[in-house]
Amino acid sequence: MITLYDLVAQDDRRPSPFCWRAKFSLEHKGLKWTTVPVGFTEKDKISFADSQLVPVIKDGETGVKDSWAIALHLDEAYPDKPLFKSEMALSYARFVSGWVDTAVQPAMFPLVVGDLYSIVRPVDQPYFAETRGKRLGTTDFMSFQAKAREKGVAAFRAVLEPARRILREQPFLSGNQAAYPDYALAGAFLWGGIASPLVLLEADDPVHAWRERMLDLYEGLGRKAKAA
Ligand SMILES: N[C@@H](CCC(=O)N[C@@H](CS)C(=O)NCC(=O)O)C(=O)O
Structure with missing residues (x-):
């Protein structure tokens, strides 16, 4: 275990x-x-x-x-059921993870930071305010979030364009089955969805349909997660 x-x-x-x-x-x-x-x-x-x-x-x-x-x-x-079946698969997973770390999550964070702060345990809120306040230059996370949403939702959707292009052609970033690249991007959406009720994706976005598939995986592991 x-x-x-x-x-x-x-x-x-x-x-x-x-x-x-x-x-x-x-x-x-x-x-x-x-x-x-x-x-x-x-x-x-x-x-x-x-x-x-x-x-x-x-x-x-x-x-x-x-x-x-x-x-x-x-x-x-545990070599059985590899996450990375080849050097190329490993490289692609690393690339997508890096894109999620440096483009997707930074574009999402300002949109949800106020809601995220409000679900942090009260005992941890001073720590969150200090560390994230330094990063954002304010601890008024709700005002920061409201301002960010004015243009940020469209900008966030634009960041997803590389995923959207591939998801028009195939069910998962990794092909017919989900693998690490999908897990990296799904992690970002779970973060956003657990923290905030904000609608991040339009219903006809191929990324939306993919996110539904990701929530269904592994007996609905993501769907069962307590969301905002
Ligand atoms: N590069 C690390 C990043 C891990 C990370 O940033 N974790 C956050 C939670 S999403 C954390 O532990 N934050 C605690 C803190 O900020 O003190 C990884 O991929 O595991």
């Missing part, structure tokens, strides 16, 4: 996009896993892995931090 240290918000919500990558990876490989909830200020729970961030996994005596390192570890330790 693998233990995933998973970011927790109010009402046991689990919003972390990077933890979602790890959850989908564990499911992809058919491994048994459980979670330990970790609040923003509960760094002591993940110190065994020398980490300040989640996801972290404990696999037997081994601790692994960072979602990408976790994926690599799982393929190395």
